[in-house]
Amino acid sequence: MTTKPALAIDGGRPVRPATLPYGRHRVEQADVDAVVRALRSDWLTTGPAIDEFEAAFAKTVGTPHAVALSSGTAALHAAAFAAGIGAGDHAVTTPLTFAASANCVLYLGGTVAFADVRPDTLNLDPARVEACLTPRTKAVITVDYTGEPSDLDELEALCSRRGLTLIEDASHALGATYRGRPVGSVARLTTFSLHPVKHITTGEGGIVTTDDAKLAARVRMFRNHGIAREHHHREDWRYEMTELGFNYRLSDFQAALGLSQLERLGDLIARRRQIAARYTRAFAALPEIEVPVTLPDREAAWHLYVVRLRLEGLRVGRAEIFRALRAENIGVNVHYIPVPWHPYYERLGFRRGGWPVAENAYERMLSLPIFPAMTDADVDDVVSAVDKVLGHYRR
Numbered sequence: 001m002t003t004k005p006a007l008a009i010d011g012g013r014p015v016r017p018a019t020l021p022y023g024r025h026r027v028e029q030a031d032v033d034a035v036v037r038a039l040r041s042d043w044l045t046t047g048p049a050i051d052e053f054e055a056a057f058a059k060t061v062g063t064p065h066a067v068a069l070s071s072g073t074a075a076l077h078a079a080a081f082a083a084g085i086g087a088g089d090h091a092v093t094t095p096l097t098f099a100a101s102a103n104c105v106l107y108l109g110g111t112v113a114f115a116d117v118r119p120d121t122l123n124l125d126p127a128r129v130e131a132c133l134t135p136r137t138k139a140v141i142t143v144d145y146t147g148e149p150s151d152l153d154e155l156e157a158l159c160s161r162r163g164l165t166l167i168e169d170a171s172h173a174l175g176a177t178y179r180g181r182p183v184g185s186v187a188r189l190t191t192f193s194l195h196p197v198k199h200i201t202t203g204e205g206g207i208v209t210t211d212d213a214k215l216a217a218r219v220r221m222f223r224n225h226g227i228a229r230e231h232h233h234r235e236d237w238r239y240e241m242t243e244l245g246f247n248y249r250l251s252d253f254q255a256a257l258g259l260s261q262l263e264r265l266g267d268l269i270a271r272r273r274q275i276a277a278r279y280t281r282a283f284a285a286l287p288e289i290e291v292p293v294t295l296p297d298r299e300a301a302w303h304l305y306v307v308r309l310r311l312e313g314l315r316v317g318r319a320e321i322f323r324a325l326r327a328e329n330i331g332v333n334v335h336y337i338p339v340p341w342h343p344y345y346e347r348l349g350f351r352r353g354g355w356p357v358a359e360n361a362y363e364r365m366l367s368l369p370i371f372p373a374m375t376d377a378d379v380d381d382v383v384s385a386v387d388k389v390l391g392h393y394r395r
Contacts, residue, residue: 133164140155171193276305290309332367
């Protein structure tokens with residue numbers, strides 16, 4: 001009888017000598033050189049590098065307008081503003097996301113409702129959205145969870161019938177495609193995050209894309225204190241603040257970094273897809289795991305690789321599996337605690353139990369490491385650790 005190796009959490013040797021994080025940025029010499037050139041230029045902020053980055057980003061995602069901001073959260077806030085959300089207005093979003101997808105409505109004095117998700121992709125379920133709409137609803141904010149595009153045509157049709165704006169939070173989905181169209185060119189407003197664990201990074205940063213020049217102008221104004229014209233486009237000292245905006249500008253050296261990284265986007269996405277495919281093949285034979293679902297009419301960008309545990313086949317819960325994998329130096333994570341469960345939202349009156357699909361998925365999910373700099377050996381370590389831990393706790 002073969003003796004199974006002891007888990008690291010029980011004193012055994014871990015699969016890896018050092019922790020593999022769930023996500024990590026990748027900066028190359030070309031990025032460093034681009035930032036140095038920007039630092040040595042005449043502009044550190046509000047300069048021409050912003051225009052260049054925005055134009056390149058818009059071309060990449062196939063839309064006329066891209067507006068760079070200081071974070072993905074700022075992009076959501078600006079998109080909600082551009083959509084006309086104000087005091088007393090209402091929007092619908094998913095509970096299975098980072099809190100910013102809902103917070104952006106509250107920032108503007110609005111209220112938010114959460115519609116449950118599809119059981120396969122864990123994206124917002126269009127069939128559940130309609131029941132959440134009210135006469136005060138202005139927008140639907142869908143999230144491309146893990147990088148799998150939402151049901152954009154169905155949601156856009158619903159919004160069109162009801163006179164609403166569809167905002168696509170594509171923080172996970174740069175480089176994804178939906179029915180042959182790049183994400184960023186489908187919804188009325190699409191937002192992206194440029195955080196270090198995302199597909200490309202500007203350190204912190206965000207983007208709003210749209211095909212509507214008026215919406216783009218509102219986003220630009222909002223990021224610059226509500227001032228109608230931006231500094232390097234003004235011909236004299238006069239300016240007018242026409243709305244209450246924020247300082248959500250991106251710096252030129254951040255834009256230079258983003259532009260340099262954008263040139264490698266295709267390779268970065270291809271590597272994420274390779275890693276995801278290796279995981280899916282490796283875990284197909286493990287009965288304790290549900291691998292992510294991808295639909296045939298869209299290509300995912302794989303910001304996250306989220307598995308769901310079949311806990312009925314295990315002697316312990318998700319928390320024990322999480323701790324055991326961390327002890328093996330696999331930096332698993334959980335994305336996300338449902339937004340209505342957070343104490344702030346509970347104080348607003350939200351109670352657990354209203355979103356059974358999302359809540360059940362949350363109780364069973366684990367995010368495995370996935371980022372372009374991972375080697376095949378890193379992937380093999382993750383697979384070995386998962387197999388080791390699940391084998392130990394198998395019923």
